[in-house]
Structure formats: structure tokens, C-alpha cells
Amino acid sequence: MNRILVVVDMQNDFIDGSLGTPEARAIVERVANKVGGYQLSGGTVVYTADTHGEDYLNTQEGRNLPVEHCIKGTQGWQIACAVKGLNQTNVYEKTTFGSKELAESLASIHKNVNEIDEVELVGLCTDICVISNALLIKAFLPEVKITVDASCCAGVTPESHRNALQAMKACQINVIGE
Numbered sequence: 223m224n225r226i227l228v229v230v231d232m233q234n235d236f237i238d239g240s241l242g243t244p245e246a247r248a249i250v251e252r253v254a255n256k257v258g259g260y261q262l263s264g265g266t267v268v269y270t271a272d273t274h275g276e277d278y279l280n281t282q283e284g285r286n287l288p289v290e291h292c293i294k295g296t297q298g299w300q301i302a303c304a305v306k307g308l309n310q311t312n313v314y315e316k317t318t319f320g321s322k323e324l325a326e327s328l329a330s331i332h333k334n335v336n337e338i339d340e341v342e343l344v345g346l347c348t349d350i351c352v353i354s355n356a357l358l359i360k361a362f363l364p365e366v367k368i369t370v371d372a373s374c375c376a377g378v379t380p381e382s383h384r385n386a387l388q389a390m391k392a393c394q395i396n397v398i399g400e
């Protein structure tokens with residue numbers, strides 16, 4: 223079984239930094255356990271990292287959300303130590319919600335290297351970057367099972383978390399852990 227875990231934006235700013243929430247802090251240990259499980263069973267773990275520059279406030283995202291976060295090189299930009307696991311090399315930095323580079327890389331692995339059985343996503347925030355990456359990966363891998371573990375995700379609010387899970391189910395994402 224070739225299973226790939228995508229850990230979305232588990233960065234300090236989204237946990238206990240400028241955009242942190244109690245719900246995000248509550249999933250850290252579960253995500254760490256999930257990462258450990260994949261590593262023990264020989265699965266692959268990759269990470270996305272929201273990555274902005276000093277010009278953040280002048281970007282479209284910055285105009286809509288004028289809270290500086292994940293500025294490259296800062297402590298807030300770092301992936302939380304607890305979820306880093308053993309392999310820290312598979313990090314896809316992205317300037318917007320979904321990582322096209324990650325989706326393309328998974329499609330290339332699937333086609334050229336080792337057919338992927340399942341891609342599972344966990345992380346932050348359910349209603350922004352988890353849903354964006356889940357749908358983007360589904361577009362690149364329409365015949366691969368895409369799973370989201372709700373117990374290892376948190377939204378901007380609990381309500382937006384639940385709404386995003388419903389939207390993903392409508393798009394045939396396999397939602398577990400509710």
C-alpha cells in the first residue's frame with residue numbers, strides 16, 4: 223500500500239501565533255501521533271508550509287486578511303516541532319492556499335514511480351488550506367482515494383470546520399474521524 227500523508231500548514235502562527243486558535247492547539251498531539259503512525263508503517267509524510275514575504279499586506283490575501291503570519295524565516299513560519307517527525311525534507315512552501323507543486327509532484331509519483339493508493343490530509347485550516355489542497359490533489363489524481371481526518375484538522379471557527387467537511391464530502395472526499 224502506497225499511502226501518503228499530507229500535513230497542511232501545521233505552523234506555529236496557526237497554532238499559538240498570530241492566527242492561532244484553541245481548536246488548532248487541540249489537534250497537535252493527534253497530528254503528531256498520525257505522523258508517527260505513517261513513519262512506523264513505511265508511509266510517506268509530506269508537509270505544506272504557508273510562506274509569505276515582508277510584502278504580505280500588499281498581496282491579495284493580505285488585503286483580505288490583514289494579519290501578518292508565516293513570514294518566511296520567522297518562528298511563526300516554522301512547522302511545529304511536535305509534528306515534524308523524522309523526515310523534514312518533504313516541505314512544500316506555498317504562497318497561497320493550495321500547493322500546485324505538491325499536486326503535480328504527487329501526480330508524477332503516481333504515474334512514474336509508485337502508484338498511490340491513498341492520500342490523507344490533516345492540518346490547518348480545514349476551511350481554507352485543507353479543503354484547497356484536497357480538491358487540488360483530487361483534480362490531479364481523480365482515481366486515487368483522498369481522505370481527510372476531521373479529528374486532525376481545525377478550522378478558522380468550529381462552524382467553518384464543519385461546513386468545510388460537508389463541502390468536501392459533496393466532492394467525494396472521504397471524511398473520517400468526525
Ligand SMILES: [Zn+2]
Nearest residue numbers: 272274283292
Ligand atoms: Zn497565508
